[in-house]
Amino acid sequence: MIKITNLEKIYRTEEVETVALNDLSFQVKEGEFVAVMGPSGCGKSTLLNILGLLDDPDAGSFLFNGVEVAKFNERKRADMRKKNIGFVFQSFNLIDELTVFENVELPLMYAGVKKSERKARVDEVLEKVQIMHRRNHFPQQLSGGQQQRVAVARAVVNKPKLILADEPTGNLDSSNGNEVMQMLTDLNEAGTTIVMVTHSEHDARYSHRIIRMLDGHTVTENILV
């Protein structure tokens, strides 16, 4: 599903040049659950941004489902993103002014899905993440774990092929963290490809494979399954 080859990303300011990704290459197959680990500043988040088509690389190739997307413009990237990718963030990033239902409904609305279908799909996914009873609450009224479940629901409501999770349990206690990890595992078992950036060895063990990064490139790959 994902094949990146010799990927490079350099951040430049007037005086400093920071190499975020340096000649990075790896692949992710459809249905895989991959964890990316490494110390702060090793390039994990940059990688995730590029994989999520939020940023573009300076050099190298990025094939997504066999299509070269490295040089896509913003509009094409947004289209590709909308149809294929769901995001889960450490800080949940729910919209405070929208209820649980409306937050989850958002991607469907922008995708132009009809109201009746939206309702059915949102209800279905809320049921799946067991937050149905809170559907009319606002994010501030929920616990961290509940908020992350809503965020996961929002990420999957559009049935993306790929979920990118950036420290999904970073703001949660261990019990809520485990619940979220179990949810991601369930999604993966149902066929969704997952790439997760994490500092947690515990969380990484939920994945099939761990890519360890340092200074912008991979140092090791551990296959767990």
Added chain:
Amino acid sequence: MFKNYFKTAWRSLFRNKLTTFINVFGLGLSMSVGLMVMVIVQDALGYDRFHPHPGSTYRVLSDYTKRNGEHWAMASTPLPLADALQKDSSTVAAVTTVYPALGGVATANGKELYIDGVFVHPSFFSIFGFRFNEGNPVSALQQPNTIVMSKATALNFFGKTEVVGKTIKMANGVNYTITGVLETPPGKSHLDYAVYGSYSTVAQMEKDGLLAEKSAAWYAFNAAYTYILLKPGAKKAVLQSQLNAIAGVLNRGNRDGSCALGIQSLNKISPGQAYLGNDNARGTSWGKLYFSMGLGLLILLAACFNYTNLTIARGLTRAKEVGMRKISGARRYHVFLQYVWEAVLLSLLALLFAFVILSVILRYQPFNDSYEMIPASFRFSSRFFIVSLLYAIVAGTIAGIFPAWILSSFTPLRVLKNIGTARILGNVSLQRALIVFQYALSLVFIIFLFAFYKQFSFLSKSDPGFKREGVLIVPLNGLKEGVASQRVASVPGVKSVSAASMKFSARFGGMNDPIWLSDRDHAINLNYYYAGDRFLKDMKLAFIAGTNFPPAAGEDQEHYILLNRKAAVAYGFTDPGKAVGQKLWINDTTQLEVRGVLKDFNYENMGKPIFPLAIRSNPPANRYLYIQTAAADRKEIASKVQGALQVLDPGQPVTFSWLSEDLDAGNSQAATISLLGFLGFIALSVATLGLLGLVVYTVEIKRKEIGVRKVTGASNAQIVHVLSKSFVKLLLVAGLISMPVGWVLARLFMQNFVLRGSFGIGSVLLCFLFLLAAGLFTIVSQTLKAAAASPVKALRSE
């Protein structure tokens, strides 16, 4: 999608109550000015809408150019024009002259009232949409000496409208039979007179020498107005060529210059055009309308700019939302529309607030005195609501476009990485410049307002040169002076009673006629009043030469006249003593002897220079009692005087006023001060809200800096100082710019007055201190809050 926009916008406005309040307050205040302008515009455009043939009724205009190049464009035309046009029946359905020569004092039913009137052709009522309450519109003005009066006039004279057949007598002795009473018109018209006399009366009056002979004077272009109703299907161009032909004939017989005649559609008459002389348009002019609209737009733009500023400042806290929307698939236009809609929603809320302000203004009329700034006759209509709604939508869109553009440009990456969003406004130099501009403008406004207030309160308290305290004025309203005086004199607390033909007020309310010494060609148009010897004594008017009227002067025949010093000088007597004993012609047959010269006194607005004035004596012309009262309970005396007069005419309510209050009201310009105060308040509020926006924004982007300063040991006071000083500098710059400008403007304004109050640097500084205090409060309230906040959160969120 729209519902989602609405929900998000509504919840966001609700969650951020302070920001919403600031925006609704600022925009609402500015929009209330916009609504006031709309009321004025609607009123100005609402003239002559009830006439039956708006598309085919025209007023004839004339244009005269003298050989030396002098040029006049006039709304008036010569009197014979109407008859000449009437002869061509192919295009013209009806023509009427409107000849404003009927006004003056009229007597009917034992009452004397001043009325304004015009002579019109019988066809007047077929051209215009006035309806008859009594009488027949077709026959009403066929005969000479017939008159149709407005309903209000009939009620004033007779207390009823069934008055057809009764007689009204004008001051020149001409009697008119009332042949019709009009209904109250359904709307405003530029033709709005108390009485309409038959044009056929004019010929006889000219014969009798009661009117100047103009009915055959083709070159008297300023004599009257001519209105034409075209036949159905008749072409304007044909009428124009007919007028050209008439002008051609006139030009052939004229060596002094040339004229042209044109037409103006009835619905284009009001608002009036500044270039048009003798214009009988009513209401405001296009010039004033454009000025009002410009002012409204300027204030609205300033408020919109504040909304923009505040929203962008707040946008920093909403970046996450934009990012998430985009990650969820929103395109830029989705986000853009959402923010524009939010601004529109806020603008609609502001509109509600503006409606509240407008309703208060309409109810209490704080900006109206003798001049109706805000038309009192205005009523809310569905059309007004629709236009207001569109206005709010446009205002919201203007305010929302820029922040929507900025916020929708956030890329998800920028937001997620939490960089770059902080300095979306660059170094805010434009904002700073605009804040300086807004504050400078407000300060100029405040300084000017303060000067205006000081000047008029000085005028209202100045000595006018006659007794102003303890004088009760009661209009006689047809009561006999002698009887009324006697009854009032017996009221306890009344010291003396006298009478005059006018009431002292800010505007001259007397008469004006040519009066000459020996050569009629050197006649002076002299203002004059009627009053008796007792009035002059009671009002403590001082003589600098000669003496007062003898008692009972003018009762049989008028012999004497008094002049003020200016009048004596105007007749060439710099030594007032020499004027005494001179005889002045008041018409071709009557001479009056100058019996005394009065020290000049301010008989109209205190700010105006004193013009020549005469006082004549003719007891029947007296219309007001001047009652000198002892320093006692004013209310009690007034009610006793009312009671004493009420028995003389139980059907007529007795009104009264105190001279000192009349003069204060006339000279203090309370309505103008209220309006300027309101505009000044808006200017200051808008500037303060703008400053608030900038301070909030700055505090927002300096949150980390504040946190670092705090953890390194800065006290709250030090942080407030660091954050505030650049803003205080802005206020100082604004002050440096506007203090001299305001001072110069204030001095220029005061140059218009003969009597001037004091307005020095101290007053200007006082205004600046006031503005500085308002600004400092705004700045410190925010910076103190930021300084007091815990640094932990700010640093962690970084």
